[in-house]
Amino acid sequence: MSDFFRIDPRIMQLAEQAEQIAAQKFAEIDANAAYNGEKVLAAFIKNRVSEPCFYGSTGYGYGDIGRETLDKVYAQVLDAEDALVRHTFVSGTHALSVALFGVLRPGDKLLAVTGKPYDTLEEVIGISGTPGNGSLMDYGVEYGEVPLTGGGLPDLDAIAQAVPGAKVAYIQRSRGYSLRPAYTVEQIQEIVQTVRRVSPDTIVMVDNCYGEFVQRREPTSVGADLIIGSLIKNAGGSIAQTGGYIAGRKDLVELCSYRLTCVGMGKEVxxxxxxxxxxxxxxxxxxDVVANALKTAAFAAELFRLMGFDSYPALSETRGDIITAIRFGTPELLTAFCQGVQKGAPVDAFVTPEPWDMPGYTSQVIMAAGAFTMGASIELSADAPMREPYAVWMQGGITYASGRIGILLAAQEMLDRGLILK
Incomplete structure (x- = not known):
């Protein structure tokens, strides 16, 4: 029971059952967090992080020791040759856009090898939006896709046939607004090996958003040339106020830095x-923050399984990211879940989320996101396009205690509306 929130005893009973079932998974999550915590600490020590690294610079930013050291720490943690970590990346999509424009040239081919990329990249590539707006296709970059298998997995045979001649093989690790699995590092390694076998010069680029620290290795550990992510998701630990990173091969990171600033200056300013x-x-x-998000996700998946809903991934499956998708099937259930999550937020709990025309998305989106940093999806949030199969994509939880309450309040909201446990 809770001394502070009204939760129906039936929901509490299911919650206790879910936590008992998830106990072994929680232990595995904690073990991974301990390993990754040691890895981060070792990188801080080796690269001589000191108080002067925390001072900021103004103007051109020449000789900013903190900026230069942060790049080195990220590179070591992510098993990369170099990294570009900047608060001036406004989102993960921005960092991905910089990386794509950084390495692609007119006449090059971009091949998405894990199906259609996330919605917000469609206009960047040029497969939607107004012609002439400055997309990759406007600049003469050819685009192709390799569809996934019926089970939502990469089609390695089709990739091997399609990738020769492509400048970039693009992998989206997370599921986006689909019910296919998020890819593990081991699955990404299989894609990398397939590309290398038939087209060794092709650059393998991975959208690593939501995947950092979920496992003990990152895609760069298994041969990916570039990985990209947002600091208001996993890598920023809920403390970074904005920003993103690009990490990987040193020559490619340099090209990306020329796109972010200008040719000839790159990372030096x-x-x-x-x-x-x-x-x-x-x-x-x-x-540790990622571990709390993973525990929240595992708890939610098992709780709603006990209520009769399908979750992706299920508790027993290996995770590639922090996201849990729950299929509700109706707009009423989906809306009630999101509005219940909002009631458990530490910020803006009094706000009622409603579907709206969110920039960069093709369908109306409902989003529960009461966060200390606006849009920080490492904090407990839930969002979904208002379309079939009316599934919600839930992520975050910077502490397990707060994440758990948010999930319980979502269930309570659904119960209050007579939609569950009838």
Whole structure:
């Protein structure tokens, strides 16, 4: 029972059962967090992080020791040759866009080898939006896709046939607004090996958003040339206020830095405006924060399974990211879940989320996101396009206690509306 929130005893009984079933999974999550925490600590120590690294710079940002050290720490943690970590990346999509424009040239081919990319990249690529808006296709970049198998897995045979001649093989690790699985590092390794076998010069680029620290290795550990992510998701540990990263091969990171700033200056400029400390501290906390998000996800998956709903992934499946998709089947259930999650948020709990025309998305989106940092989906949030199969994509939970309450309040909202446990 809770002394502070009204939760029906039937929901509490199911919650206790879900936690008992999930106990072994929780132990595995904690073990991974301990390993990744040691990895981060070792990188801080080896790269001589010190208080001057936390000072910000202004103007051109020449000689910013914090910026330069943060890049080195990220590179070591992510098993990469180099990294570009900046608060001036406004989102994961922005960092991905910089990476794509950084390495692709007119006449090159971009091949998405894990099906259609996330909605917000459609206009970046040019497969939607207004012609002439400056997309990759406007600049003469050819685009192709390799569909997934019927089970939502990469089609390795089809990739091998399609990838020769492609400049970039693009992998989206997370599921986006689909019910296919998020890919593990081991599955990404299979894609990398397939590409290398038939087209060794093709650049393998991975959208790593939501995947950092979920496992003990990252895609760069198994041969990916570039990985990209957002600091208001896993890697920022809920402390970084904004930003993103690009990590991987040194020559490619340099090309990306030319796109972010300008050719010839690249990583040597860019003031940090007193953001360094938050980015260092966020990375330091990230393994444990990701563990809390994973526990929240595992708990939600099992709780709603006990209520009769399908979750993706199920508790027993190996995770590739922090997201749990729950199929509700009706707009009423979906809306009630999101509005219940909002009631458990530490910020803006009094707000009622409603579907709206969110920039970059083709369908109306409902989003529960009461966060200390706006849009930070490492904090408990739930969002979904208002379309079939009326599934919600839930992620985050910077503490397990708060994440658990948010999930329970979502269930309570559904019960209050007479939609469950009839």
């Amino acid at each position: 860019g003031c940090t405006l007193h953001q360094n400390k938050e980015m260092f501290l966020g990375l330091f906390f990230a393994p």
